[in-house]
Amino acid sequence: MQPQTRQIATAFERLALFWRASQWLAAKDHGLNPSQGDVLQRISRQPARSTDLAQHLGVTRASLSDTVSALVAKGLAERRPDPEDARARRVVATGEGRALAAFLPEAPEALEAAIAGLRDTDRGALLRSLSLIIRSLQEAGAIPVQQMCLTCRHFRPHVHADPARPHHCGFVDAAFGDGGLRLDCADHETTTDEAAARNRARMAAVG
Template identity: 35%
Template structure:
């Protein structure tokens, strides 16, 4: 088969998977009375490192202008699912955080991806590892091309310095923001994640 035809077939399969996942997420969101964008805000607040969960980073991740992001967040604040908190290090900014009710709603929403995870987990380990490696290359290329913004944990980021502060309760370091990080923070997603070369 011609490589371009094969690539077109794979791209179509990925798009179908994305549409199916989006439809399921939309259905779960509707059950919670949320739009897809509002569900994305809950995910952002649940998974993003607290010092990076700013409205500006949310807008960047959603691919919208900051006023649009604020318009998506405000109804969630009014419903008591999201709250704005002072930024832990920058008094000029605020961060978005889930309330107790927001965590409950996110827990129900998060179940939508369980079916896809089960399908992937059923693959033989070697196939799953190969799929992960290839998918990582595709995602990295799309990020470089500016067509995709990806949040990811600190590991593998060009700015991450693991174990830079041995013996500390915040043993890691982020060179981008010049700040020590605890293990739990480093395991959360960061919208500024920049994959290290290689």
């Protein structure tokens, strides 16, 4: 491995260890494990199908089912019929589940503070690099596809002359910069593999 790649990989490893330990402690304080805390946070924002939750977490449906069953047993979630698909079920947070989710941090506070301390341009550059790395891993089949700009049919990278806001989101019909790139967008609509590959290549080559 190249020395610089090794240093970056080490940074990811340290951040992952810190993240896991912090979220484990936060969830444990509320009688949950990290997977249960993650699912509860997600369904508190929006009910979701089990298949979508499993894909988001990168776990098998059987593993996800165990997590949901544990939340149901604690009175924090319910399985309800999916109004859009008679064969599917949605996982919904109960009132008690939503109340508990409000106490779970989306990210370790110390990490949030460290990111907030960066300059805007550094945060944008970081988001751009992370988006490209995540998309490469998705293309390699190593991690599930996320609702990110690079795979969205509304995304048009580097189409504006303004270097601060070179990208365009067709959904809101507005220009935006690297700092506005999304990795978990509710308005995302999946584009073709070919278009996503073009987006990644353009983002990697320009800017």
